[in-house]
Amino acid sequence: MLILGVESSCDETAAAVVRDGREILSSVIASQIEMHEPFGGVVPELASREHLKNLMPVISDALSTASVALPDLDLIAVTSAPGLIGALLVGVSAAKAIAYSLGIPFIGVHHGEGHILAAHLEYPDIGYPYVALLASGGHTALYHVREFGKYSLLGQTRDDAAGEAFDKVAKLLDLPYPGGPVIDRLAQQGDPRAIAFPRGQREGYDFSFSGLKTAVRNHVALFRSKDKGLDPSLNINDVAASFQAAVVETLADKTVKAAKEQGVSKVIVAGGVAANSMLRQEMHRSCEKAGITLYLPGMGLCIDNAAMIALTGYLHYQRGERSSLDLNPAASAAL
Numbered sequence: 001m002l003i004l005g006v007e008s009s010c011d012e013t014a015a016a017v018v019r020d021g022r023e024i025l026s027s028v029i030a031s032q033i034e035m036h037e038p039f040g041g042v043v044p045e046l047a048s049r050e051h052l053k054n055l056m057p058v059i060s061d062a063l064s065t066a067s068v069a070l071p072d073l074d075l076i077a078v079t080s081a082p083g084l085i086g087a088l089l090v091g092v093s094a095a096k097a098i099a100y101s102l103g104i105p106f107i108g109v110h111h112g113e114g115h116i117l118a119a120h121l122e123y124p125d126i127g128y129p130y131v132a133l134l135a136s137g138g139h140t141a142l143y144h145v146r147e148f149g150k151y152s153l154l155g156q157t158r159d160d161a162a163g164e165a166f167d168k169v170a171k172l173l174d175l176p177y178p179g180g181p182v183i184d185r186l187a188q189q190g191d192p193r194a195i196a197f198p199r200g201q202r203e204g205y206d207f208s209f210s211g212l213k214t215a216v217r218n219h220v221a222l223f224r225s226k227d228k229g230l231d232p233s234l235n236i237n238d239v240a241a242s243f244q245a246a247v248v249e250t251l252a253d254k255t256v257k258a259a260k261e262q263g264v265s266k267v268i269v270a271g272g273v274a275a276n277s278m279l280r281q282e283m284h285r286s287c288e289k290a291g292i293t294l295y296l297p298g299m300g301l302c303i304d305n306a307a308m309i310a311l312t313g314y315l316h317y318q319r320g321e322r323s324s325l326d327l328n329p330a331a332s333a334a335l
């Protein structure tokens, strides 16, 4: 079966062709980062217009890279929730139109479920159960995944998502958007123990990053003056490293704790923040120590992509599910 996946929920326009929910024949991702960068974040209206411009070329690219023609397709899977509503509408409308014109089924997919299941494309033999940490710009949550389709939410952020915290802290330091990759890079030159930022929300599986963000803001404020901006005596690398250490420690500790307490021996990490080099190292270290097997997909499957959407759509289709052409995208939706 040939599945076309389409993803347009935020600032990446992506299309992928996946065979039998297993083999990625192509995965094309057009990022809008440069366009949103001057605004310090994603501008929803601009994102929708850019998806409109890029989606068909991205789909054509995915098809030709896979050496697949439109009539060869058997199923279209598209992110239908959650995300920016205007951005979602572009992908969902295109998916409906293609499916209708080809007379094939289409299926709306939850973006977060796509992120979790992405690991199965790289590790087809993972099996269940496992604990999944989903850490992206829009979500930070821990799930106990018993089998495909059975996701028990163990905990989630009470305020900012982890990626959002990276982006906001970067802004405080006058660094470009998105902040995650920049902070990751600067932190490599800094001392993670230089500033004792708070860890926040120690009990249970919920996360909170707003206190940490405020602590960074207060620290940076000591070095900022109205007329001269940031004082060069502020060691930005140390701030980046100390902030990152606080986020990574919290994410890794809670994930390993959840796996141990749930009696689960496998952990997967998903979402854009899973690209963070310190988080990757720390997850490897703490999982090994706890005797837990870690599944950490490569960067291309951590960030927003359409291969994960194709796989997720395929698995739902296999269970006999289809979406109707009346399907409306939703800005928010529980998994």
Ligand code: KG4
Pocket: 010, 135, 136, 137, 138, 139, 162, 163, 164, 166, 167, 178, 179, 180, 181, 184, 271, 272, 273, 274, 275, 276, 277, 302, 303, 304
């Ligand atoms: O999953 P994703 O591509 O989009 C959403 O669904 O949100 O995640 C994007 C988020 C952004 O907040 C970005 O700053 C963060 O992931 N991110 C990182 C890194 N690369 C991307 N955060 C920390 N370290 C990174 N290397």
Ligand code: ZN
Pocket: 111, 115, 136, 137, 271, 272, 303, 304
């Ligand atoms: Zn995402």
